[in-house]
Amino acid sequence: MVELSCASTGAAGATFTAALQFFAASQCLLQEPWPPQADVKNGTHFDIIVVGGGTAGATLAARLSDLPVKILxxxxxxxxxxDSIIPGLKDSMKGSYYDWNFTTTDDYYSSQALQDGSQRQPRGKMLGGSGSINxxxxxxxxxxxxxxxxxxxxDDWNWSNVLTYFKKTEHLTDERITVDPELSYLHGFDGEIEVYGSNDxxxxxxxxxEAFEELGLDIVKxxxxxxxxxxxxxxxTIKDGKRHSSLTAMLNKASEKNNLYVLKDAxxxxxxxxxxxxxxxxxxxxDDELQFFADKEVVVTAGTFNTPKILMLSGIGPKEHLDEMGINVVKDLPVGENLHDHIMVLTHLAADNGTCxxxxxxxxxxxxxxxxxxxxSLVRSSDVGAYLSFNKETKNVPDFAxxxxxxxxNSDFYVPCRKILGFKRSICEKIDTLNKEYEIITLAVVNLKPKSRGTVLLQxxxxxxxxxxxxxxxxxxxxxxxxxxxIxxxxxxxxxxYFSSKNAFVIDLDIDECDDIFDRERLECIAIATAMSAWHAVGTAAMGTVVDSELRVKGVTGLRVADASVMPKVVRGNTNSPVVMIAEKAADYIKHSLGYF
Structure with a gap:
């Protein structure tokens, strides 16, 4: 690790570190004005306390700082x-100090081709949360x-109403869309978070x-x-070649106000x-245990896994589980239930050199x-996707991505295969061996609307x-x-x-659980055995069961939840921008309740 006067890096590779040393003497290109640590005394009163400084918490705190209220x-x-600022290094923090490093519990049924039958669930443990790692x-x-x-x-949550809130935060600069009136009217141009794209x-x-079009898909702008x-x-969400999130676009600026206090590592x-x-x-x-008081509201924005944990530790959750844990029941609610996530199954191709x-x-x-x-290339992130529908009646609503x-x-595929994807050693060794000679084309096949449900419980x-x-x-x-x-x-x-010209072929992962199974049943077996999270978990404090339509916890005054956990059902796509939208709506609900809106 290189020591710099302006910043320390996380897990960047040796090439980047060497180049950074070269430039560090003249300028600190990557410095961000992170919010300073608050100096607050035990027992201090605030109007509103926001629990969790991730995507939702950063958005909500920034919006509420416009009011004449005191916020922690x-x-x-x-x-x-x-490193988090550099789009091309987005994976460097997964599995690091800056990741909660959550894993699922082995159910001895699904994901058995993964280490310990456990799915990796990377979540950002830092300001910006998963918006700093996604x-x-x-x-x-x-x-x-x-x-x-x-x-x-x-109807407060129907498409036409939430679209207004998507537009509120969005600052569209994607030149492929801005020139098309039929598309641009669906976007916002005055928000804080830049939505970027280019013709490059x-x-x-x-x-x-070209391959997707050859297979019959329309190409959309x-x-x-x-x-x-x-x-x-x-x-x-990239601006000037750097990650642009609710942290960098909103909270960094809002933290300069004297009514917003940001307490970190707490x-x-x-x-x-x-x-x-x-x-x-x-x-x-x-080593201290402190108490802070909220005179108006507490809002929990700790994410799909930590929000239910905090609520249950506070006595808000399913009575049977709280009784088992010896926790006094404040409110019997199905907290932690309804957990679901986009299911991801990876297909790997090997191909002759030349594509990447x-x-x-x-x-x-x-x-x-x-x-x-x-x-x-370091200004780019994951660039391309395809949506598939298998329902003729709703052909423009995707089922899979x-x-x-x-x-x-020769990219040392073995390390990320084990550390990030979490496959068993034999699978990683096979792909890594092929990678010595071939490029690896990985196609993540994602079920966008799963019906399966899990749960989060206290350990x-x-x-x-x-x-x-x-x-x-x-x-x-x-x-x-x-x-x-x-698949x-x-x-x-x-x-x-094109890929035929590169002699591309499907890599058979030789999954033990699927031996002697063929055709369609084999593909189903592969899906079950290799299933992993697409890192879009939602639903553990859902609207309708745990919180009401204004995100208020049922039966508890002065308490809301405003993050991905409130989604009653996952959306068909990445969840970061919908979480920003949820926080924007929460801000307006709070403003209205306080008489400012």
Whole structure:
């Protein structure tokens, strides 16, 4: 690790570190003005306390700071490493100090080709939360998703209403969309978070799109288009070659105000509740146990796994489980239930060199380009995807997504295969051996609307212990209905014109659980055995069961939840932008309740 006067890096590779040393003497290109640590005394009163400084918490605290109220934002992590700013290094923090490193509990049924039968669940443990670790894809889901929410909790959450809130934060600069009036009217241009895209397309992306078009998909200019699906290039929350999130775009600026206090490296142990009213939080900071009081509201934005943990430790959750743990029941609610996530199954192709080819010299030059003027490949994130529908009646509402990536020859695939994907040793060794000679084309086949459900439970009474996560993957067999078809579609990329010219072939992973099973049943077996999370878990404090339509915890005054856990059903797409939207709506609900709106 290189020591710099302006910043410390996280897990960047040796090439980047060497180049950074070269430039550090003249300028600190990657410095961000992170919020300073608050100096607050035990027992201090605030109007509003926000628990969790991730995507939702950063958005909410920034919006509420416009009001004449005193706000405390409590975040368990610290500042992000400067690596987090660089789009091309998005994976460097997964499995690191800046990751909660959550894993699911082995159900001895699904994901048995993964280490310990356990799915990795990377979540950002730092300001910005998972918005500081994600792929920066700007995705909203589809109108059907929000109309489904509206059928549960009312029209406030239907497509036309949530679209207003998406636009509120969005600052669209994607030149592929801004020039098209039929698309641009669906976007916002005055918000804080830049949604970027350009006509500059990498070679590999062009070849994926050619393959998808050859297989019969339409090519779309805007992957958020609610009325037409196909294959296309995503827009990203990137500005000037750097990650742009609710932290960098909103909270950094808002923290300059004298009514917003940001307390970092501080774990909320429980919500303080008396007479069914939330009045503060208990916080662990260094070796101290502190209490802070909220005169108006406590809002929990700790995410799909930590939000239910904090609520249950506070006595808000399913009575049977709380009784088992010896916790006094404040309110019997199905907290932790309804956990679900996009299910991801990876298909791997091997192909001759040439699609994603980058020499070590080229990689070094890309680093120099980035540090010189923030150009080159490091300004990019996951670029392309395809949406598939197997329902003729709703052909423009996707059931599956396919996300391709390209790994150049001899890229030491074994390390990320084990550390990030979590496959067993034999699978990683097989792919890594092929990678010595071939490029690896990985096509993530993702079920966007799973019916399976899991749960989050407490592991212990220690607030520093992670919760128990039971994924429930494929406990509803209907989630397998079209998986063989989607996997076959992904595999058929190998037979398209370009990839045939590269002698592409499907890698058989030799999964023990699927020996002597053939045809469609084999593909179903592969899906069950290799299933992993697409890192979009939601639902553990859902609207309609745990919170009401204004995100208020049922039966507890002065307490709301405003993060991915409130989604009654997951949207068909990446969840970061919908979480920003949820926080925007929460801000307006709070403003209205306080008489400011």
């Amino acid at each position: 934002l409590v975040e368990a992590g610290g500042d992000p490493p400067q 792929d920066m894809i700007y995705s909203r889901g589809f109108p059907a998703d929000y109309d489904e929410w509206a059928s549960i909790v009312g 397309s990498p070679f590999a992306t062009d070849k994926y799109l 805007d992957m958020t288009n609610p009325f037409k699906i196909g294959a296309g290039r995503f827009s990203h 774990h909320v142990a429980k919500i303080l509740v008396e007479n069914d009213t939330a009045y503060g939080v208990k916080v662990l900071l260094n 080819y980058t020499s070590k010299e080229d990689a070094h030059m890309e680093t120099i380009k980035y540090l010189y003027d923030r150009s080159g 396919i996300y391709p990536t390209c790994v150049r020859v 212990s009474l220690d607030p520093l212990d992670p919760p128990l996560i039971y994924s429930g993957t494929f406990n509803d067999m209907r989630d397998l209905d079209n998986y063989p078809d989607a 076959e579609f992904a595999r058929s990329v190998a037979g398209t014109y």
